[in-house]
Each structure stands twice: as structure tokens, then as C-alpha cells.
Amino acid sequence: MVLYQMLAGHPHVDGVDLYGHNLTEPVALASAVPQFVGATDVVLQPYSEQVVMAQDDVVFFATSAGVTRTAAVPYITAGFPMIDLSGDLRLKQPDLYTQWYHKPAAAKQILAQTHYGLSDLQSSAGMAAIANPGCYATATLLGLAPLVQSGLIMTDSIIVDAKSGTSGAGKHPGELTHFSQANENLQVYKVNQHQHIPEILQQLQVWDQSIAAIQFNTTLLPITRGLMSTIYARVWPDVTAAAIDEAFTSTFADVAGVRYTGDRLPNLKEVVGTDYCDVGAVFNPTTGMVMVVSVIDNLIKGAGGQAIQNMNQMFGFPEMAGEPVNVILP
Amino acid sequence: MVLYQMLAGHPHVDGVDLYGHNLTEPVALASAVPQFVGATDVVLQPYSEQVVMAQDDVVFFATSAGVTRTAAVPYITAGFPMIDLSGDLRLKQPDLYTQWYHKPAAAKQILAQTHYGLSDLQSSAGMAAIANPGCYATATLLGLAPLVQSGLIMTDSIIVDAKSGTSGAGKHPGELTHFSQANENLQVYKVNQHQHIPEILQQLQVWDQSIAAIQFNTTLLPITRGLMSTIYARVWPDVTAAAIDEAFTSTFADVAGVRYTGDRLPNLKEVVGTDYCDVGAVFNPTTGMVMVVSVIDNLIKGAGGQAIQNMNQMFGFPEMAGEPVNVILP
Amino acid sequence: MVLYQMLAGHPHVDGVDLYGHNLTEPVALASAVPQFVGATDVVLQPYSEQVVMAQDDVVFFATSAGVTRTAAVPYITAGFPMIDLSGDLRLKQPDLYTQWYHKPAAAKQILAQTHYGLSDLQSSAGMAAIANPGCYATATLLGLAPLVQSGLIMTDSIIVDAKSGTSGAGKHPGELTHFSQANENLQVYKVNQHQHIPEILQQLQVWDQSIAAIQFNTTLLPITRGLMSTIYARVWPDVTAAAIDEAFTSTFADVAGVRYTGDRLPNLKEVVGTDYCDVGAVFNPTTGMVMVVSVIDNLIKGAGGQAIQNMNQMFGFPEMAGEPVNVILP
């Protein structure tokens, strides 16, 4: 829905067609989502790849794991612009996907043709098939990139304590997200099992092959929107606070969707409702460690907002076109 | 669980046996509820009324609607002390039960033998079978009693805007109580259909037969614990603020479980974690209406805490014995 | 800030100048509000009415009570478009303002020249000076309008149980809004003293002179954004559910900013992040009362969003131009 709203308001998008995989006949969006009553008469159509290819210029998949493994193939084969928000096409090695997702993987050559669209650091310009990064992966990779790319940290020392609101868990009620359970609570989940671990590692290894593993932990916050990755790593001897600051400053100097806040660490309210990733970093000379705090709106930068950035890059639109105005703050 | 904890800590209770209707073999409480690990080695037993009657002095039912209609019968017939926390035995007329609960009702003579245990206003001393009041009914009836019993208000003018936290909805996840839906939200539910409406009305009519109906509304709050009934009614001409104050003061003068706060209106934090109902009342001379705010902890005064008050009265223990110390406030 | 963001993204607004009453020299907006770092290089200027009149086409005041009483005078005198978001210019009678705001009032002829901009029901087209309605007043008046204008309800029977999130209380910490106090709580405040009471009454009397008073209560919710007015009133004998439905349907048939949801009562999530007021109504034949639930985002429809609607009407822009896309829902 957030993705639809952003596309519907995008200055370079003429129209948005909505399709439902399980629909057999059209359904008015407003009948499914009360918020849209009066605001739109858009109708969800039964999904058909023939119709999509005939009517649309790009297709977004906001489907569960296991769908685009096959559903994306015709688009990729045809070179039709495709952006997949699921995890199906992110991992280059099929067996890794099966290990972490417990499902059959897409074919290796399909994975090879898909670009990992971490849009702020590796542009999707010129690409046709995009795997849109996961929410935890986005915040964590943007927070780690300057340190890893500059070789400032010991590569076996990376620890990520990540926290997310419940909207990342989707719309279906469950035990962890039952209000009486989640409210006024903090719950660690998927210990050492989160499927974003191999995704993060794969990209870190693109930047530095010597990184063999990361310690990565996820905690469910008693909030709806927002995600924070708190990152710890040991710097090499003689690395200074100034060198760290320089690495972040230069990495994000020309990056539209990341704001480096220096040693003032950002909080969630600064980014919820926007497509920004805010990143701050503090060096602790006593311990020789650097702490990075990287925050995003998990449903915007961590999903639909970054998907739009990828589309903007594919089609040559201004990088942040159509990204939402933040009207959340009081 | 709250009931169990209070009973386990009750100074006049020697032991608590726990039974599960659906159990076929014993289960350690701590294996079901992590909070009790180390704190107790109590075991839940398969339910058997023979065992209960042989081993225990009183039985509490904390079951869903539809169970005690039959399960309570042997105890009531035998005159064995029984306190039912479900709604099955509250309404004296079987057809009313069926109309509001959409289930078969208990037999009329069983209902006739059950005392409606609104413990602060009608003692359970000398009673054997108790229907413990519903949470909304408790807060609303305690807030209305002084006005109705003193004849200060027009009997067709009662409006109750009641609000409750999600714990009243139980432990099972549902759409209304999904965190992403309930958090930062306010949801009206069961409009004019809440099963506490006939329960409240039945008791009001005990106090004043001329009351034919009440306007009663329930709203789900984005909190776990706590319930507020905001009550509006029109007073008869010439009724003064002093008369209203006098009605509340005298009604609650010797009532252990209700605290009248005068025209300072109480908030939820003042009662959550306690068995108190706090009640404040403000007369508005401009409109001729009185507003009453009545707050309780829905799981204590609105359930297990009042059940213990009823037990205390049945057995002649001090009225508030075993009621929890409030350790919730910062 | 919400107002600024909406204006900055408005399709018919070319530029936005920000002024601070207390500034003696320019300050970068981003230095005051971290969210704007990188997103804007806008600078707050020291306020000067000469500069405003020379450079701008319309002025918005988002000031505390007591400022526009004098500050708005030059604009009103000059016929320069002015929209005041404070309460200073809403009440037509100076003594009423002084009684409820405990401050000196604006001059009577200034008040007489100001239009009460309840934009969905009385257009600001052709007006120059606008008093933008209060948040509680907006939700309450939109919920009551169909009933009052159609003469369906007894005019002395109106009761409003209104609830609002903490953002309505502004940015300055206080006891009621201290997190440990407000969280998991519900607090009634300003009992029979809320300054929106005379504002609501004044407008109701425009629609029906016989309305002498309303019972109106405000409760602080443990959420940041969102406001619900739950309205109760007794209908005249023989008024049917169909007549009530017809009144709401016809009143809001051509109103851009209000969505009538019939007897499905709206919740806060449906409107937070938008400029919509959603209104539902349910007739209770047992009590002869109608219950209306009216919900808004207190910072958008209840403040800046309605101010923009007023501007749109003044300047002939499309009614909902520049109103935010709702990106809050998961």
C-alpha cells in the first residue's frame, strides 16, 4: 500500500495498475482498504503477465517468498523492467537461498541476471531486473559500507544489534505481534537464523572478500514503523576518529538517499515517513571500537521507497522523485 | 494467571490447585508460562470435579463462555463454593443470555441460585455460587450506583463511553489486536452489541426498575491493561453538585474496594495493578449533566481481583486480603 | 513543520518563506530540525510584516494564543490574505475569548472581518482573513453538522466524548505528557474548561440558534497522532436510521475532505497522515440515540491540512491540492 501510494503520487508516473495473484475477478482497492474510500477508484485486477507486459512499463512484485522464483522469469528473459521486493532473487547462490528460506530457489542464471539494487551505493541505471534489498540489509549495509570499503575495521569484528517495528512482520496476526504480547516488551527473534544474514554477508564480500561472517541479531520493538541497526566493529590500530569521519563523509557526499549525521546519532523519528537512511558514527578510543547507528523507515527505505529509487535510476528520473514528504513528526 | 498469582500469594489460602479442561495429563505451569520458571513447581492437572470437591474448598472457573453453563451445575447443586469468572451465570433470564451470547443458556433454576458478586456493593457473605461481574459492568455499575440509588438522574439519560486495553480480549491473536493495527489507534467495536449491556442493565434495574435502556459503547485502547468508563447522565432539576458529592461519599464510605476522588477525575495509572475502582464525578451546571469517570484494572478488579474479594466475603476473610500491591507505577 | 512540509510540496505553491517571531537573525531550518538536513536549505528569517507583504501572497500564523490578536491586524486591515491557526480570531465575542483563554481579546471589528474557515462546510472562497478551526472543533462540528442542520436531534442532548493524541499538546514537555505518565494511561483533562467548547457552540448556533450548551469532554490518549470525537445525541421521535443516513449522505455528497462511512465506524489509522475527516453514524433504536464517530489527524485536518484547504479555496486551487499522501499505514 505504501508502495502504491508513492507510485500514485510520483511526478513521472502516469498510471499505476494493481494486480492480485489470487484474484479471479477485479476488486475495488477502496473496498479492501477503507483509507482509500473516496480517495481513489482504483481496481485490483487478476494478475496476468501478458496484460502487464502489454500495458505497463515496469512491474513491481510485493509478494511472499517463493513467488518470484518463477513469476519473475518471463520478465527477466524478455528484458522487461522488473523490481522484486521479495527475497527470492537476492542471493546469488541457490543453495544458500534454500538453506535460509527453506524453499526451492530460482535458477542460477536467473539470479545471475538480477542486480542487487542497494540504490544509494550501486545504481540500477541500465539494469532491467532488480532485487530490492531487505529492510535490515539496507540499514546495515549503508551503515557498514564506509568502514568496510575504506578498510578501517577488522573484518572478523562486526556485530550488528538490529531492531525493528512490527510492520516488518506484515499484516497477519501472530503470537509475537499480538498487542498484549508485543506492547511494553522487547523480543529477540530468529536468533542467528534471520534470512537477511546471508544477504548482508554476500554484499559485504563484494566490498571485502575477507569478511567471513557477521554476528547479527534482530529484536522486535513495541512500535509500528522504524528500524535501527546499531553496529559495532573494532578498528585497526592507529585509525582515528577523523579517519572514520572522513570515510563516512566521502562515501555519502553525493548520495541522495543517505544523510550522514557525524557523531550525533540519529533516532527513528528523523527518518520515519521518508526514504532517507540517517547514519551516525562514534569512535570510542578507550575500547578501540566504532559504533554506527543507522536508521530507516522499514516500509519506505526498507521496501517501497528504495524500490522507487531503483525505478528512478532505471528510467533516468531524478533520484528522489516521488519519495514521500515526511508528515509524521509533530 | 493473574488470578493464580494472587491466590498463591493470599495470606489465608494454603494451597492452589490448577486444572485444565483440555488436559489429559499433568503439565508443569512453568513449562507453559516462562515467567513461572524457578518461581513455582506447580503442575496443572486434568480437570475432575470429583478431585476438586475432594481436595479443595472453593473452585474458580476462568473459562470461555459456554463451559460453566453445565460445568458449574454439580457444585451449585452440592452447595460447594464456586466462583465463575465467565459470563454464563450472570444473566438471570436464559433467553437474554442466548440473545447476547449466541449460545445455549444455563437452566433458569441454576441461574436463580447464583449470586451476582459485585462485591463492593452486594456482599457474597453467606453465598455459595457466585457469578463474578464482567470488567465493563464492574466499572460502569460502580460509577452509576450512587446516582441511580439516590434517584438523582433521569433514568433514560444514561450514556456510557467505555474504553479498555487489549488484555480484555485475551491471549489469542486477532485482527483488532494485531500490533500494527491496534498500536497508535483507537477502534470502536461491538457497537450496541457488547454482552455486558444486558448485564449492566439487569443490575441497574435491581436498583431502579424504571431504567429501560442505556447507551453503552466500547472502544479498544492502544494499551495492555486498564479500563475507563466515562459516564454521562442528566440530573433532575434542582440537583446540586453538593447532592451528587454526598451521594458518592455516602455510597462508598465503608466500601473497601472503591475510592471516591471527588471532582478530581482519576486516570488509569492510579488503579492498574490494584483491586481498586477509583471514581470521580463532576457536575456541569451549564448542561445539567453529571460526568462520572470510573477506572479499574480490567484483569484485577475486572476479573480475578474481584473474584478474590468475593472469596474473602464468602469465607469471612478481610475484604481486601490477598489483593495485589501495586508495583506498576514508576 | 507539518504545515511547512505540505506547503513545500504543494503543486500550486512556488516558494515558502519561514519566519520566526523571536528571531533576530536567520537560522537554517535544518539546524533546528534534524529531519530536514540534506532535504532542504531553507532558512528561517526574523519576522517582519513589511517583508511578508512585499514577498509573499498569503501569510499563515502558527503561533500561540495571544499573538495574532495584534499581529494579524495589519493584514486584515490591508486585505492581505491571512490564515490564523491559533484560537485568537475564532470567537466573535471578545469577552468570550477572554473568559476561556484568560487573555485580552482582539478588537470586535477585527473578529467580525475574519471568516471561520471550517473549509469542508463553509468555503473560504472570496475571503481574505481566515480563522482556522481548532482540532477538536473540526472533528466535532463535521460529525454534528448533518444532525444539527437537518434538525434530527434534540438540541439539548448533545454529548461529545473526545480523545486526542499528545501531539496536540505541542513540543514542550509537561507532566501530563511525560512518557512514564502518559504511556499506558488515559487522562481526562480540562474538565468542562476546554477552549474549543465556545468555538463549537458558536458554530452550532449558526446552524441552529436553539442550541444553548453542549457537554464536551477531552481525554489524552497514549498515542502521538490522531483525534476521535464520539458524539451522542437523542433523536426526535419517529426519526429513523434511514433519515440519519440520508442526512449524512447528502451533507457530505460533494465535500472533498470528509468521507462518510455509513454505519461502519472509522478508526484513527484510516485518517492519520491524511486531510480526511472520516465520519460514521449508528442509530440505536433501543435508546433512541445516535452515536457518531468522527476521526481526523489532529495535525493535518485539525491544523495545517485544513489551513491548506482554506488557502486552496481562497486562491481557487483544487480543493485537496497539496494534501499529503498517507504513507503511515503498514
Next chain:
Amino acid sequence: MVLYQMLAGHPHVDGVDLYGHNLTEPVALASAVPQFVGATDVVLQPYSEQVVMAQDDVVFFATSAGVTRTAAVPYITAGFPMIDLSGDLRLKQPDLYTQWYHKPAAAKQILAQTHYGLSDLQSSAGMAAIANPGCYATATLLGLAPLVQSGLIMTDSIIVDAKSGTSGAGKHPGELTHFSQANENLQVYKVNQHQHIPEILQQLQVWDQSIAAIQFNTTLLPITRGLMSTIYARVWPDVTAAAIDEAFTSTFADVAGVRYTGDRLPNLKEVVGTDYCDVGAVFNPTTGMVMVVSVIDNLIKGAGGQAIQNMNQMFGFPEMAGEPVNVILP
């Protein structure tokens, strides 16, 4: 207040006297705290050490930093039982106190006579002067003790990502704890400056002198009660999951106030409302790191509850006597 409530309900405590440092005449507790109306007629007395020593058997200080530095001296000198909940007497080196608290420190010999009352690991039996540990220090030290005491981890690898609810910040409103700011947010604060850092380090060094520093971070949660320390450390080569499990099991085998949950990581709801510290630990063979999750109620185990444990040990009462029954869970 939580401390008072627990003492008032303690089975081995006959009476509780309350004193206020700034009082010049007695004040009824119920007049200051509405929750106590009707529940107690206790009166706060102006503080006088003569009266305390004459009337009471033990004194608790729940004062701000800077008070007990001098106020505790007469009791310590006299050997009168004293438990200080402030940070004044925790650090053995005066200059360290001054460095982290920015205040004058207590005299070195006073500090030397004070026992650091981490009650679950170093008993206060036989002690007269107790410095009750800080909330973060308690959770962190209990989580680290088995690893450090058993020598399983590399001593320069300790990283603590700690999170706490707002009640730790006290009753006075501030910017960080303003509801509109704290709600739906996550805020890192006191980066590398938290005064519990030297307190934790001092105790770790008691267990292993080679520990020179820890990386310790604090984040403010949008909840009222509860504290989680997520601890990461690198184990020595060849350390196994079984060895880690054995260390925790044996350390806490006879400890009344700590529950080891194995590799099931505890959440806040399991301990809020209790004096338990729940600790779980998971070894990650891929990274060679162990993650420990340690949770407490910051106002009970992290303050008053541990103070009572210390009193129980001093006076030979049962270890967990008077600790609250958890009635918070739904």
C-alpha cells in the same frame, strides 16, 4: 514508591517510616500520590537522622546523586544498617566518581566501608553499609558473570547493547521523555558517557583484573518499565556451547533471584513486575561469539527489589521475602 510498596507488604517488616529531605512539616503520602488514597494513611516526615536511628532498624536512601556522599556518613560511622540506592557509594575511587558524575565524591574511607550489593552474586550478609547497584549494571553484570568468572571469553571483546524504558529517567519531564518524542521512537543517549560504565568495569575487574574496558551503549525504549542488556563477546578457541551452558548453569544453580533460560532468550514481559533477572545465552559457532540476553524490571531488580534482597541478606530473612508477585502479565 515501588520500594515503599514492597517494604509495606514485606512479611518480616513491621513498619515503614518515610522521610523527605526537603520537607519542613509532615505530608500525607496519599496527598502526594493519588494511588495511595484509602490504601494507606502513611505520612512523610521531615528527615532527621536522629529520628531514623532512634526509630528504625535500617535506612534506605532513594536520593539523587550528591546526597548520600555526606548523608550516609553518620550511619556508616555508627555501623547503622544503610542501603543506598543512589550511585554515590558504588565507585571505590573518588576521582572516578567525580569524572563520571561531575560532582564531589564521598571520602575514600567511606567508600571502602561500603559493600557493593550485587545481591545474587555477592551476599550482603554481615554487611552494614550497602551500595545498591545501578539498573544497567545489575542486568549487565549478571549476564556477564558466568562468562567472565569461568574465563571463557576474550577480555577485550565485551560489547553491551543495553536498552531501557523511560521510568529509569525518573518522574521529571524532559525532552527525551516527552511523549511525542519518545513514543514510536528509539533514542541512543549518553554515548560512551553513561555513569554505569565505570561501575560495571569495577566489578568485572574484581572477577578478572585483565578486563581493561567495555563497549557499552544505552538506548531509550518507547516503554515505561523493563531493561534488556544484549551482550556480545568472543569466546576462546575450543570453547563449546556446552561449556557456556555449564558456566551459566553452575553460576546460577543456587541463586534465588536469577533464572537461566538456556538458549531460549527471555523477553521483558517475563520479568517486569518481579525481582528476577532472566538470562539466556546462545553460542554462534560461525562467528565464535556468544550472545547473552539479560532482562530485568529496572525499578525492581534494578532498584528497590534488589535493595530488599540486600536487606533480606543483612537481616537473615529468606532471600526473596517481600519480593512482589508479578501481576502485570495478561
